[in-house]
Amino acid sequence: MSSMSCDERFAVHQDDYKSYDMAKLRRHFLVKDLFQPDHLALTYTHYDRFLVGGVMPVEESVALTSPELLKAKYFLDRRELGVINVGGAGVVEVDGKRYPLAYKEALYVGSGAQSVLFISDSAQAPAKFYLNSTPAHHAYPTRKVSRADADVVQMGALASSNERAINKLLVNSVLPTCQLQMGMTELKPGSVWNTMPCHTHSRRMEVYFYFEVPEEQAVCHFMGPAQETRHLWLANEQAAVSPPWSIHSGAGTSNYIFIWGMAGENLDYSDMDHLTPGMLAQNGEQA
Ligand SMILES: O=C[C@H](O)[C@@H](O)CC(=O)C(=O)O
Ligand SMILES: [Zn+2]
Numbered sequence: 001m002s003s004m005s006c007d008e009r010f011a012v013h014q015d016d017y018k019s020y021d022m023a024k025l026r027r028h029f030l031v032k033d034l035f036q037p038d039h040l041a042l043t044y045t046h047y048d049r050f051l052v053g054g055v056m057p058v059e060e061s062v063a064l065t066s067p068e069l070l071k072a073k074y075f076l077d078r079r080e081l082g083v084i085n086v087g088g089a090g091v092v093e094v095d096g097k098r099y100p101l102a103y104k105e106a107l108y109v110g111s112g113a114q115s116v117l118f119i120s121d122s123a124q125a126p127a128k129f130y131l132n133s134t135p136a137h138h139a140y141p142t143r144k145v146s147r148a149d150a151d152v153v154q155m156g157a158l159a160s161s162n163e164r165a166i167n168k169l170l171v172n173s174v175l176p177t178c179q180l181q182m183g184m185t186e187l188k189p190g191s192v193w194n195t196m197p198c199h200t201h202s203r204r205m206e207v208y209f210y211f212e213v214p215e216e217q218a219v220c221h222f223m224g225p226a227q228e229t230r231h232l233w234l235a236n237e238q239a240a241v242s243p244p245w246s247i248h249s250g251a252g253t254s255n256y257i258f259i260w261g262m263a264g265e266n267l268d269y270s271d272m273d274h275l276t277p278g279m280l281a282q283n284g285e286q287a
Contacts, residue, residue: 004041004042005041006044014224020230030240031043031209034053034128034237038059040053043241045241048263050133050207050261051132052241056128062118064118075133076110077111079133080110082131082177082180083129084104085101085127088121089103089120089121090129095113095114099144106145107145110141112139130259134179135179149174150168152165152166156193161190162196164186164194165185168183172269179264181204181267187252190255194208194251200246200247200273201244201264202244203266204244205244206262207261208239209237209260210250217236218235218252219234219258220232221250223247224247226282234250244264248260
């Protein structure tokens with residue numbers, strides 16, 4: 001039998017966050033155990049009511065059931081959904097229509113869809129569907145976005161250990177969405193820093209999900225206002241919730257890939273307030 005869980009996370013004020021010890025910081029901002037066999041693992045954050053989830057169908061298909069706290073008959077009654085497959089080949093079936101999703105392919109599912117089923121092609125190499133969902137008040141069409149459809153931007157350089165390709169997948173330059181924006185950033189071998197120089201965007205929150213982190217390697221994710229940063233050490237296939245007051249940037253002990261998902265006030269990807277490494281070096285020195 002497939003199962004589901006939904007963890008509820010309340011929003012945290014930046015004045016309170018800075019007094020958290022590591023265990024408390026992780027309890028509020030780290031999302032783990034996203035891929036358990038035949039299980040829909042959801043985390044509902046009160047930052048823009050953004051839902052983060054993972055589902056790995058193995059023995060059977062797993063349905064996108066509506067968690068009790070949504071108080072909705074169907075999960076997508078008042079929401080939109082983005083799916084990126086980070087595992088073996090699989091299929092997402094939306095109201096009877098099948099969308100095959102290979103590794104790193106994305107699907108946007110518009111509000112109003114009633115039946116969403118996640119299926120793996122093979123139990124030996126199960127699909128791993130990473131999910132982001134946000135409130136939506138308009139039904140935009142469900143559409144698959146493969147890597148060829150992505151809006152790709154090359155950023156950084158090997159000399160500054162941040163050479164990477166930003167693949168904008170579910171963003172408004174590719175397809176219409178209400179507020180969800182998702183993409184995937186791949187670091188080149190030898191590059192370990194993502195989103196450096198870093199930024200904040202108080203009009204949007206963000207969630208970073210790290211994958212392809214090799215065995216026994218880790219990513220150090222940095223969060224917080226520029227004056228009060230903290231870090232979270234993440235293993236493969238774990239995510240960090242980034243509040244609107246927080247930077248989101250990481251350095252790995254190897255290269256890796258991550259999926260970013262955002263929601264909030266606007267759909268303007270480049271609406272960022274940038275911070276230079278020199279500004280970060282002033283951490284804790286201003287009142
Ligand atoms: O607001 C945008 C997001 O933080 C990411 O798209 C940034 C990113 O992928 C990168 O610089 O590597
Ligand atoms: Zn950002």
